[in-house]
Amino acid sequence: MRLIHRSGAIHPEEGEPTAPRAHVLASEVEVADSVFSQMRGLMFRRSIPDDYGLLFSFDTAESRSLHMLFVPFPIDAIWLVDGEVTKVKRLRPWVGLGWGTADTIIELPAGAADEVEPGDKIEVES
Numbered sequence: 153m154r155l156i157h158r159s160g161a162i163h164p165e166e167g168e169p170t171a172p173r174a175h176v177l178a179s180e181v182e183v184a185d186s187v188f189s190q191m192r193g194l195m196f197r198r199s200i201p202d203d204y205g206l207l208f209s210f211d212t213a214e215s216r217s218l219h220m221l222f223v224p225f226p227i228d229a230i231w232l233v234d235g236e237v238t239k240v241k242r243l244r245p246w247v248g249l250g251w252g253t254a255d256t257i258i259e260l261p262a263g264a265a266d267e268v269e270p271g272d273k274i275e276v277e278s
Contacts, residue, residue: 153181154174155258156206157265159272177274178205178206194259195222206259207276213255221246228265230274232256237272240265 159218172251184190190208194200212270220227220243227251231239231252239252242262258274268274 153183154179154182154277155260156275156277157272158275159201159267159269167261176203177258177268178260179203181205181207183209183216183277185205193218194224194227196222197223199225200227200250200261202261202264204261205264208257208259210255213253215251215253216242216254216257218257218259220244222246223248226262226271228260228262228268230258230260230265230268231259232274235275235276237268237270239270240268 155266156174157177158172159173163216177270180201184193184206191216194206216231218229226245227243229243230237231254233253233255241250243250
């Protein structure tokens with residue numbers, strides 16, 4: 153499974169969209185599909201690989217929060233509604249906190265989402 157980031161930037165002089173760009177955010181994707189795995193998230197792990205992503209999927213889009221308690225490394229968090237990015241935030245180790253509206257949340261190594269912006273699309277490929 154892979155996470156694909158698709159963006160189409162606006163050309164500043166002309167206001168016209170450029171050709172959509174696509175790149176792989178993560179090629180090693182774990183799905184937090186149980187209550188326990190969602191509660192645990194990345195807690196108690198020492199590190200994660202550079203091409204790793206943890207995906208949380210929910211039935212409805214609601215305000216959802218993330219915390220970094222017992223996570224000793226920074227991460228990038230992406231909140232999505234119907235595959236569209238609503239928020240991106242870097243969370244600090246141990247004390248980071250973030251919230252946004254989402255039906256899907258993705259956690260990635262810090263720096264992996266540097267080019268991701270609200271309005272972009274993220275696709276899950278099998």
